[in-house]
Amino acid sequence: MTHPMRVSPLLGLLAFGLTAVAAARPPADDEGTARDWYFGEALFYAQQGHFFEALERLDAELGQHRDIDEPALDSLYRNLREAEFSVGDFELNYRMHYRAGRAITAVLEGAVDEAVRNDAAYRLARIHFQKGQFEDALLALDRITGRVPEDIVDEIEFLRANTYTGLGRHAEAAEVLKRLQNAESLKGFAAYNLGVALLGEERSLDAIEQLDRAGQITSSDEPVLAIRDKSNFVAGTLLVETQQFDAAKQYFDRVRLDGPFSNAALLASGWAATAADDYERAVVPWSLLAQREVTDAAVQEALIALPYAYGKLDVHGRAALLYANALESFSQEVERLDASLMSIREGNFLKVLVREEVRQDKDWVIRLRSLPESPETYYLMELLASQDFQTALQNYLDLEDLRRKLASWDVNFDAFDDMVGLRRDYYEPQLPGVDAEFRDLDSRMRLRLEQHELLEKRLQGLLVAPRPEFLATADERVTATELAALAKGLDGNASPGADVLRQRVARLQGVVGFTLRTEYDDRLNEFAAHLRDLGAEIETLKAKHAEYVRTRQAAVHSFEGYDTPINRLRTRVAEALGTVNLLMARQGRVLELVAIDELVARRERLETYEDQARYALADSYDRATRAQAEAEVAALQPGETR
Amino acid sequence: MTRSRIGQLFGVVLCSTCVLAVAEAQELASAEMRSLDEQVQEIKTDVLGIAADLTRLEEKLLYPSNTQLAIFVSIAEGETFRLDSMRIAIDGELATHYLYGFKELDALQHGGVQRVYTGNVPTGGHEIAVSINGKTTSGDDFNSDATFSFDKGIEPKLLGIALNGPAAIDVGEW
Numbered sequence: 001m002t003h004p005m006r007v008s009p010l011l012g013l014l015a016f017g018l019t020a021v022a023a024a025r026p027p028a029d030d031e032g033t034a035r036d037w038y039f040g041e042a043l044f045y046a047q048q049g050h051f052f053e054a055l056e057r058l059d060a061e062l063g064q065h066r067d068i069d070e071p072a073l074d075s076l077y078r079n080l081r082e083a084e085f086s087v088g089d090f091e092l093n094y095r096m097h098y099r100a101g102r103a104i105t106a107v108l109e110g111a112v113d114e115a116v117r118n119d120a121a122y123r124l125a126r127i128h129f130q131k132g133q134f135e136d137a138l139l140a141l142d143r144i145t146g147r148v149p150e151d152i153v154d155e156i157e158f159l160r161a162n163t164y165t166g167l168g169r170h171a172e173a174a175e176v177l178k179r180l181q182n183a184e185s186l187k188g189f190a191a192y193n194l195g196v197a198l199l200g201e202e203r204s205l206d207a208i209e210q211l212d213r214a215g216q217i218t219s220s221d222e223p224v225l226a227i228r229d230k231s232n233f234v235a236g237t238l239l240v241e242t243q244q245f246d247a248a249k250q251y252f253d254r255v256r257l258d259g260p261f262s263n264a265a266l267l268a269s270g271w272a273a274t275a276a277d278d279y280e281r282a283v284v285p286w287s288l289l290a291q292r293e294v295t296d297a298a299v300q301e302a303l304i305a306l307p308y309a310y311g312k313l314d315v316h317g318r319a320a321l322l323y324a325n326a327l328e329s330f331s332q333e334v335e336r337l338d339a340s341l342m343s344i345r346e347g348n349f350l351k352v353l354v355r356e357e358v359r360q361d362k363d364w365v366i367r368l369r370s371l372p373e374s375p376e377t378y379y380l381m382e383l384l385a386s387q388d389f390q391t392a393l394q395n396y397l398d399l400e401d402l403r404r405k406l407a408s409w410d411v412n413f414d415a416f417d418d419m420v421g422l423r424r425d426y427y428e429p430q431l432p433g434v435d436a437e438f439r440d441l442d443s444r445m446r447l448r449l450e451q452h453e454l455l456e457k458r459l460q461g462l463l464v465a466p467r468p469e470f471l472a473t474a475d476e477r478v479t480a481t482e483l484a485a486l487a488k489g490l491d492g493n494a495s496p497g498a499d500v501l502r503q504r505v506a507r508l509q510g511v512v513g514f515t516l517r518t519e520y521d522d523r524l525n526e527f528a529a530h531l532r533d534l535g536a537e538i539e540t541l542k543a544k545h546a547e548y549v550r551t552r553q554a555a556v557h558s559f560e561g562y563d564t565p566i567n568r569l570r571t572r573v574a575e576a577l578g579t580v581n582l583l584m585a586r587q588g589r590v591l592e593l594v595a596i597d598e599l600v601a602r603r604e605r606l607e608t609y610e611d612q613a614r615y616a617l618a619d620s621y622d623r624a625t626r627a628q629a630e631a632e633v634a635a636l637q638p639g640e641t642r
Numbered sequence: 643m644t645r646s647r648i649g650q651l652f653g654v655v656l657c658s659t660c661v662l663a664v665a666e667a668q669e670l671a672s673a674e675m676r677s678l679d680e681q682v683q684e685i686k687t688d689v690l691g692i693a694a695d696l697t698r699l700e701e702k703l704l705y706p707s708n709t710q711l712a713i714f715v716s717i718a719e720g721e722t723f724r725l726d727s728m729r730i731a732i733d734g735e736l737a738t739h740y741l742y743g744f745k746e747l748d749a750l751q752h753g754g755v756q757r758v759y760t761g762n763v764p765t766g767g768h769e770i771a772v773s774i775n776g777k778t779t780s781g782d783d784f785n786s787d788a789t790f791s792f793d794k795g796i797e798p799k800l801l802g803i804a805l806n807g808p809a810a811i812d813v814g815e816w
Contacts, residue, residue, distance in 0.1 A: 037714045037802065037816060040755025047749035052686075056693045075816075096683050392675040395682040402689050409696060416703060550796065554708055565699055572692050579685050583678060590674050 036061070036076040039083050046086070051094035052401065058087055081116060088123060095394060101127050114146045122156050129159060134166035154183040158190060165193065170200030188217050188224040192231045204238060211235035215254055229254075229261040236268060245276035252285075263289060263298035270305060279312040290322075294329055295336075295379055297602070303329055304609050307616065316624035323617035330610045337603040340379060344595055350588045353393065354400045383598045392591055399584045406577040413570045416562065424559040431555070438548060445541055452538055455531055462524060468516035471523040476512055483509045709762035710798040713737075713770070714816070717750040718806040723784070725750070725805065726776040730759055733768050737761060742776075758803070765794050772803055772811055784808040 038061040046054035062083060065076045076083060084107050091100035101124060108120040125140035141160050148156065157176050164173035177194035180186055191214035198207035214231035217224065236251030249272040255265035266285040273282035286309060289302035307322035343349065383389050462470060472480065487505045490498050701710070713730060725747055730737045738759045742750075750756060773787040790813035792801065800816040 037716075037755050037757075037800065040716060040753065041714070041757050043752075044746075044749045044754030044756050047752050047754050048745040052690070052693070056690055056697065059690065060694055060697065094686065095679075096686055098680075098683050099687060388675050391679060395675075395679060398686065399682060402685065405693070406689065409692070412696075412700075416699075419703065550708060554706060557706070558703075562699075562703060565695075569692065569696055569699065572688075572695075576685065576689050576692060579688075583681055583685060586674075587678050587682070590678065 036074075036079050036083075039076055039079050039086075042083075042086065042090070046090055046093070049093075051090045052405075055087070055090045055094060058083060058090065062087065081112070085119070085123070092127065095391070095398065097127055097131055108143070115149050118144045118146065118148045118156075119152060122152055122159065125156075125159055125163070129163055129166070132166070134163050137163045138167070154180060154185055158183075158186050158193075161190075161193060161197070165197055165200060168200070170197045173197040174201060187219060187221075188214060188227040188231075191217060192227050192234075195231060195234070199238075204242070208235050208238055211238070212251075215251065225256065226260055229256055229259040229265070233261045233265050233268070236265070236272065240268070240272055240275065243275075245272045248272040249276075249281070257288075263292060263296050267298040267302055267305070270302070270309070274305075274309060274312070279309045282309045283313070294333060295381070297382070297605070300330070300333070300606065300609060304613050304616075307613075307620065311616070311620055311623070314623075314627070316620045316627055320617055320620035320624050323613045323620055327610060327613045327617060330606050330613065334603060334606050334610070337379060337599050337606065341596060341599050341603070344592050344599070347592075349592060349595055350396070353396060353591075379599050379602050380595055383595065389591070389594060392587060392594075396584065396587045396591060399580050399587060403577065403580045403584060406573050406580060409573050410570070410577065413566055413573070416566050420559045420562045420566075423555075427555045427559060431552075434552070438552070442545070445545060448541070449538060452531075452534055455534070459524075459528060459531055462527075466520060466524075468513075468520045468523075471520060471527060472512075472516055476516065480509070480512050483512065705760055705762055705798075707798045708796045709764060709794075711759075711761050711763045711794065711801070712757055712798065713759040713801045713803065715750065715756045715758045715803045715805070716754075718804060719753070721805065721807060722751065722779050723808045724777040725774060727774065728758065728803075729773045730803075731771040732761070732763060734771075737770075763794050763799070765796060767791065767793050770801060770813060772813055774805065774808075774811065776808065778808050786811055788813050790814070 038057060042054045042058035042061065044054075045051070045057065061076060065071060065074050065080070068074055071077055071080075084103070088100045088103040088107070091097075091103060104120050104124045104127065108117055108124060112120070121140050121143040125137045128134070128137035128140060137159070141156065141163065144156060157180055161173045161176035161180070164170070164176065174194060174197040177190050177197055180190040181194070183190055191210065195207050195211035195214055198210055211231045211234055215228055215235055217228050219225060219228070232251045232254040236248040236255075239245075239248035239251065249269050252265045252269035252272060255261050257266075266289040270282040270284075270286040270289070273279070273285075283306065286302045286306040289299055290306050292299045294300065294303070303326040304323075307319040307326065310316075310319035310322060384393070458470065461467070469477075469480070483505050487502065487509070490502050490505065705712075711732070715728065717725070725742050727739065727741045729739045740758055746756065769789055769791050771787065771789045773785065775783070775785045778784055786809045788811035790801070792799065792815060802814055802816050804812040804814070806812055
């Protein structure tokens with residue numbers, strides 16, 4: 001047995017097993033606490049599979065969080081660990097392994113809790129494993145020490161085992177996997193992978209025994225049932241290779257009739273029976289298989305294998321009929337393949353892939369088959385299931401998404417230019433007039449502010465040293481001035497009338513002074529009250545002033561300073577669009593070539609089947625005719641002749 | 643090997659050279675795909691950077707901070723009622739009428755927060771009216787309303803609509 005060749009295809013399933021059980025799930029920081037809204041927004045997109053939008057928002061939120069002076073006051077702070085892990089997960093889901101690796105390494109190298117660091121190391125190891133970098137994966141796993149989050153303990157060991165298998169260190173893989181046989185989350189996968197590891201160790205009997213155990217696991221989960229089918233199929237194949245056909249057939253017959261390995265198992269079951277020269281038993285699975293979707297390679301093989309078995313059972317008439325049916329079917333399929341090849345060469349394959357209704361469904365690969373105008377996809381199911389092709393396809397679809405985004409942004413720039421232009425046309429002519437009015441208002445306001453400040457100082461002075469004359473009314477001030485002038489005019493006048501006048505002036509000055517002094521407190525209170533009112537008015541004025549300044553700034557900012565960033569972004573978008581178009585063309589060409597190669601190979605196989613069927617049909621017809629003739633001869637009475 | 647038996651029986655050798663040629667072509671294509679994969683990752687990083695700058699520019703241009711109002715929606719953990727639509731009016735004017743699809747509802751029920759509206763309102767007092775409809779977990783139709791008054795200052799205003807149940811709309815500031 002050639003183990004390297006045997007193990008190699010099986011490794012493909014290891015990756016499947018890993019993916020199935022190690023789905024990304026960011027660790028929650030504080031269960032039940034409110035979530036930062038912007039982080040929640042990123043999750044909203046991520047959970048719908050819109051990882052570009054999720055990354056864009058979370059990148060921005062994390063960037064802002066890192067820029068603030070007191071991160072502990074930021075709403076993201078309590079979700080920070082979850083957010084940092086999520087970036088890595090989103091990047092992984094968006095097939096950005098390099099950035100995901102960097103994001104997780106950053107967490108790993110930060111000053112974080114032991115459990116968080118171990119979780120990060122596990123995630124990093126997973127990325128390396130998915131990229132086929134098994135040595136690096138093992139190095140990352142070796143960094144895990146101390147406390148490990150409980151929910152990933154088994155996953156870490158499972159990944160370690162798979163990494164050992166990837167490195168060809170099967171004995172170590174087997175040791176780890178033996179310890180995981182009771183892990184509920186790895187049900188089926190650990191059992192199957194242990195079988196593979198034993199096979200890698202060239203312990204075929206142990207491997208078959210283990211695969212037998214894996215093939216009898218009970219579960220209602222589809223992935224577990226699929227791995228159970230795979231275990232039985234592989235066990236059967238191994239038994240066929242050691243000529244144990246009866247035993248092999250039992251394993252093939254264990255495979256579910258509606259599972260992903262059903263067709264291959266039915267075909268192999270028939271071959272196992274024929275290898276044991278038990279053609280009657282071969283007819284049963286092949287009859288079933290021959291009625292299935294004719295584009296499947298196993299079904300096509302069954303179409304020719306079934307009449308072969310009937311021929312061996314000397315049922316040549318039925319064999320001839322089935323060969324004829326097979327020929328007709330192959331002929332139709334060759335035509336369909338030709339149409340598919342032509343369709344791909346005309347670029348229709350790529351057009352179908354990017355159709356929106358196809359991509360709405362998570363099972364879009366399967367839905368491709370149901371599109372009547374895309375014949376090429378009938379024969380590409382196996383190809384579509386391969387990891388490299390899937391990655392290439394996803395990249396092509398991601399590029400198409402990027403192309404659409406960039407194209408729409410490119411259109412937006414024109415709208416932005418229009419918007420900025422309209423704003424400029426509207427605001428710019430108004431600004432000189434508004435500014436002139438504002439300057440006038442501003443100077444008046446400043447004068448009032450100075451007056452208010454002066455009066456405020458005066459009030460404070462009056463509170464310390466009362467000056468009643470400061471609170472005289474205008475009439476009183478005029479009267480006081482007139483009386484002072486009269487008094488001055490009487491200076492040096494010694495006439496008797498002058499004395500009388502001086503007394504009258506003094507009396508009047510006394511009246512004014514009396515009024516000022518007796519009403520001083522009331523007037524001071526009134527002065528203070530008016531000053532307070534004035535203060536309130538000034539505050540309103542200040543607010544209006546500030547609002548005006550803001551509004552003016554907003555008006556100016558609504559059209560100034562955009563030209564450079566818009567043009568810079570326009571250039572970046574144009575360059576990115578060019579790169580995307582180039583990459584799409586290259587990626588699309590590769591996809592087309594691989595698809596064409598696959599279809600050509602399938603066409604050539606069908607032509608071979610056609611040749612075989614044509615020859616066998618003639619042979620069966622001859623045998624049937626001969627058998628009929630012999631039967632007729634035998635049926636004649638002795639002495640009778642025709 | 644059993645599979646080779648049929649070839650012998652029919653006296654035909656399966657087209658192994660064709661299979662080999664296809665395998666070789668696919669290997670070359672795989673190498674090209676891996677090379678392209680790296681370049682695709684690079685352009686994704688570039689476009690994400692452009693998107694971030696563009697978002698900042700758009701926000702500054704379309705929703706300046708002195709007038710910006712953003713409204714977020716969340717569904718309380720464990721709530722499984724079906725939200726069909728949400729209608730939001732600001733000062734009596736319809737701001738948005740959003741119909742929820744399965745994916746969006748599922749995302750909300752699993753901790754996602756939706757920015758349902760971003761727009762502009764002048765500084766000062768405003769009122770937001772929220773009405774939702776859908777089906778309760780028991781299958782009954784429901785309609786619920788809530789109003790909330792808020793003041794818009796010169797900084798961006800963020801409002802959150804927390805749906806704590808079919809009839810429990812909690813609108814608040816962030």
